[in-house]
Amino acid sequence: xxxxxxxxxxxxxxxxxxxxxxxxxxxxxxxxxxxxxxxxxxxxxxxxxxxxxxxxxxxxxxxxxxxxxxxxxxxxxxxxxxxxxxxxxxxxxxxxxxxxxxxxxxxxxxxxxxxxxxxxxxxxxxxxxxxxxxxxxxxxxxxxxxxxxxxxxxxxxxxxxxxxxxxxxxxxxxxxxxxxxxxxxxxxxxxxxxxxxxxxxxxxxxxxxxxxxxxxxxxxxxxxxxxxxxxxxxxxxxxxxxxxxxxxxxxxxxxxxxxxxxxxxxxxxxxxxxxxxxxxxxxxxxxxxxxxxxxxxxxxxxxxxxxxxxxxxxxxxxxxxxxxxxxxxxxxxxxxxxxxxxxxxxxxxxxxxxxxxxxxxxxxxxxxxxxxxxxxxxxxxxxxxxxx
Numbered sequence: 001x002x003x004x005x006x007x008x009x010x011x012x013x014x015x016x017x018x019x020x021x022x023x024x025x026x027x028x029x030x031x032x033x034x035x036x037x038x039x040x041x042x043x044x045x046x047x048x049x050x051x052x053x054x055x056x057x058x059x060x061x062x063x064x065x066x067x068x069x070x071x072x073x074x075x076x077x078x079x080x081x082x083x084x085x086x087x088x089x090x091x092x093x094x095x096x097x098x099x100x101x102x103x104x105x106x107x108x109x110x111x112x113x114x115x116x117x118x119x120x121x122x123x124x125x126x127x128x129x130x131x132x133x134x135x136x137x138x139x140x141x142x143x144x145x146x147x148x149x150x151x152x153x154x155x156x157x158x159x160x161x162x163x164x165x166x167x168x169x170x171x172x173x174x175x176x177x178x179x180x181x182x183x184x185x186x187x188x189x190x191x192x193x194x195x196x197x198x199x200x201x202x203x204x205x206x207x208x209x210x211x212x213x214x215x216x217x218x219x220x221x222x223x224x225x226x227x228x229x230x231x232x233x234x235x236x237x238x239x240x241x242x243x244x245x246x247x248x249x250x251x252x253x254x255x256x257x258x259x260x261x262x263x264x265x266x267x268x269x270x271x272x273x274x275x276x277x278x279x280x281x282x283x284x285x286x287x288x289x290x291x292x293x294x295x296x297x298x299x300x301x302x303x304x305x306x307x308x309x310x311x312x313x314x315x316x317x318x319x320x321x322x323x324x325x326x327x328x329x330x331x332x333x334x335x336x337x338x339x340x341x342x343x344x345x346x347x348x349x350x351x352x353x354x355x356x357x358x359x360x361x362x363x364x365x366x367x368x369x370x371x372x373x374x375x376x377x378x379x380x381x382x383x384x385x386x387x388x
Contacts, residue, residue: 077187077243078199083139084114084172085236087191088123088160091133111190111236112136113245115159115275117166122275123235124250125151125158126214134160138168139197150282152274154217155266156250159278172237175244177267180204180223188227188249188263190236202227210352211251211264220356222264223247229263238265245271270359287363287384290316291323296350306341306372307348321382323371341377342370358384 067075090108110127114120121136128134134146144162151158181204188200206224213219225238229249238247247265277284290313299308311325312318324337340348344367346357361367361384369380 073241074187074199074201077239077241078189081172081237081239081243082189082197082199083170085139085189085191085197086112086114086121087137087196088112088121088127088235089135089137090128090131091135092130093132109191109232110234111232111249112160113172113235113237114169116171117169119146119162119164119169120149120275120279121146121160121162122248122271123158123160124248125153125156127235128158128160129214136160136162137196138164140168142168150278152278152284153215154213154284155219155270155274156213157248157266157271157274157278159275173244174272175240175242175246175268177221177223177246177269180207180240180246180267182207185241186225186227186246187239187241187243188225188229188233188236189239190229190233190249192228192230192232195232198233200228200233205262209264218352218355219250219266219270220352220359221267221270222250223267225263225265226261227263228261233263247271285363286387287358287361287365288316288387289323289358289367289369289382289384290318292325293351293354294326299350302336304336304339305349306339307351307354308336309338309340317382317385321369321380323369323380323382324373337373339372340369341372344368 088110090110108127110123112121112123112127115122128148128151131148134148135143136146137143142164144164146160146162149159149161184204186202186204188202190198192198202225204223205226207221209222209224210218210220211222223238223246227238229252233249234251236249237245238249240246246268248268248271249263249265251264252262274284291309292311292313294308294310299306302308309318309323309325312323326337327335329335340354342348343354343357346353348354348357363384363386365384366381367384369382371378371380
């Protein structure tokens with residue numbers, strides 16, 4: 001019996017040994033946890049990481065609408081003028097010879113702006129050149145098929161007519177390009193690369209520049225700007241800081257086709273002379289003198305200073321004023337006639353000088369020419385007439 005009792009109830013030494021074993025197990029467990037924690041901390045520190053920290057949001061010290069005066073001015077200009085700017089797609093139509101199906105093919109895109117509430121849209125001639133349809137998208141996303149009403153290729157300007165409600169057409173305000181100064185701020189709104197209603201800003205970099213139009217004629221008094229202008233901006237407005245039209249973005253100088261900080265715009269003074277003529281006559285009716293001119297190369301070859309009159313239109317202003325062109329000599333060679341050297345006080349050293357002077361005149365104006373023939377100078381007055 002005593003033996004059985006000893007098996008069921010361990011003696012005191014046995015109990016002490018069991019307690020010591022349990023205590024050692026707990027101590028070892030705690031030490032292992034401490035070692036593991038130390039290892040984790042060491043690894044995290046070596047990796048440059050820290051235990052996650054919860055950061056509270058910083059207090060906002062400036063109200064969200066607190067913009068600078070120049071920012072507010074730009075925003076106001078964009079919000080005022082952007083409804084006047086449109087996106088234009090030049091559409092060509094092709095008909096399949098076998099199925100007779102008609103396919104519309106986009107040939108290019110550009111920009112334009114609303115001239116009046118009659119649906120007249122001004123753009124570049126090269127944007128709508130040879131277009132069978134000029135698809136016009138207004139700022140609200142509505143699209144209309146337009147037709148090219150008329151153009152002035154010499155100035156790279158054209159007018160597209162759309163049938164849109166007057167309530168959808170916000171005409172643009174006109175500025176004065178004669179008052180422009182190099183260094184003043186300008187803004188351009190357009191659709192570069194098909195991105196609708198894009199605003200870019202810059203300054204006027206130069207005035208009185210000359211560029212060639214699509215037909216090779218010189219466009220005078222062009223505005224140079226560093227406002228970024230890219231493909232798709234063509235035909236869009238160049239604006240002053242008050243949001244008034246001062247030019248039509250026409251060309252860029254770039255070896256890659258993207259903006260290189262040199263853009264050109266036809267001045268609003270030219271636009272305001274050309275567009276009313278296009279609206280009235282569907283083309284530009286120029287004042288002319290009724291003369292044909294020899295090229296500058298011919299003048300240089302003959303060592304002549306001035307503009308050589310090659311021929312005179314019968315019954316034209318120049319013919320009535322007694323101006324003569326080249327004639328045939330007894331030996332069959334050409335004999336020099338009149339050379340134009342001055343028009344209303346403007347010296348004429350090249351053909352473009354005469355064109356530039358005539359650009360500033362209108363039909364019915366009287367002009368005084370200084371003419372040289374065989375070393376003798378005389379003055380001739382004539383009245384400009386409309387080009388046939």
